[in-house]
Amino acid sequence: MNLAEAYSWVNIRFLLDGLLITLEVAVLSIIFSFIIGAVLGLIRYxxxxxxxxxxxxxxDVVRNLxxxxxxxxxxxxxxxxxxxxxxxWSAVSAMTIFESAMLSEIIRGGLNAVPNGQMEAGRSTGFTYMQTIWYIIIPQALRSMMPPIVSQFVSxxxxxxxxxxxxxxxxTHNARIIYGQHTSYVIPMFIMMGFLYWVVCYALSKLSKRLEASYR
Structure with a gap:
């Protein structure tokens, strides 16, 4: 197993090109699924x-597929x-459909976790139903929703x-191409894939902790 050859600049650049596609799909899916999931979760609430x-x-059907x-x-x-x-866009669409369903349940659960008295208190001050949700319910719900939401994004x-x-x-696709042509590169490619996925997911986890702390 020649690590110098396995980790040549050509192979690393090919992996980074794949990582860029991974991030593009993930970011677009995160944006779209968060918007759709928030709307669906709010309607259910x-x-x-x-x-x-x-x-x-x-x-429920989508979540169980x-x-x-x-x-x-x-x-x-x-x-x-x-x-x-x-x-x-097929990948983005599929990720968005699946994650929207997962996020809608997280958001609905977070909103339901806010005591009913908060809604009554908001309405008693003259807020409309939607104003109470926007200014009172959602800010409190975010404290419990943020960690599972970011965890879902990591997934x-x-x-x-x-x-x-x-x-x-x-x-993953690009790594398979590399070790498909050079079977001795299987372990180095899996190590590099694991490292790159870890970097991205660890960054999201750190972001989650910061966001959680900011809402306390």
Missing amino acids: MNIPFLSKFIGIVV PLLLIIFFTYFALPQIGIRFSIF LVKDTSLATIITLPEL
Whole structure:
């Protein structure tokens, strides 16, 4: 096992190109899923007749599906009904669908964790229902929601490796190409993949602790 050859600049650059794709998919999925998940979680918290129950059913179905199945659906099934995405956007769409469902449950749980008395106190001061949610309920709920939300984002970063099944040129895919051509590079590539994933996930974990501290 020649580490100098395995970690040549050509191979490292190829891995970093894959890491960039991984981060692009993760960042876009995080943004989209947070927005959609927040809306879905809020609707479920508000108990809007029919709509909240319908969204709850959809969320439960998606949460209990394997992410790999959703990736297959966006890439292979949607084109059958005329909806075509590139490999990149198929991965982003699948991650967004899955993570939106997961985040909506976290957000709904965080909102429900705020004592009912807070809503009553807000309404008694003259706030509207939505003003009470925005200015009183959400700020308190963020304290309990932030750690699991960031933890879910960390999982999302790692789950991007599943997109290698549709040949998305992300980190895992590029590493497989390298050690597929040189079988002696298998261990070095796994070490480097582990290190790069760890760097990204550790940075998100540190961010989580800072955000958690800021909301205390």
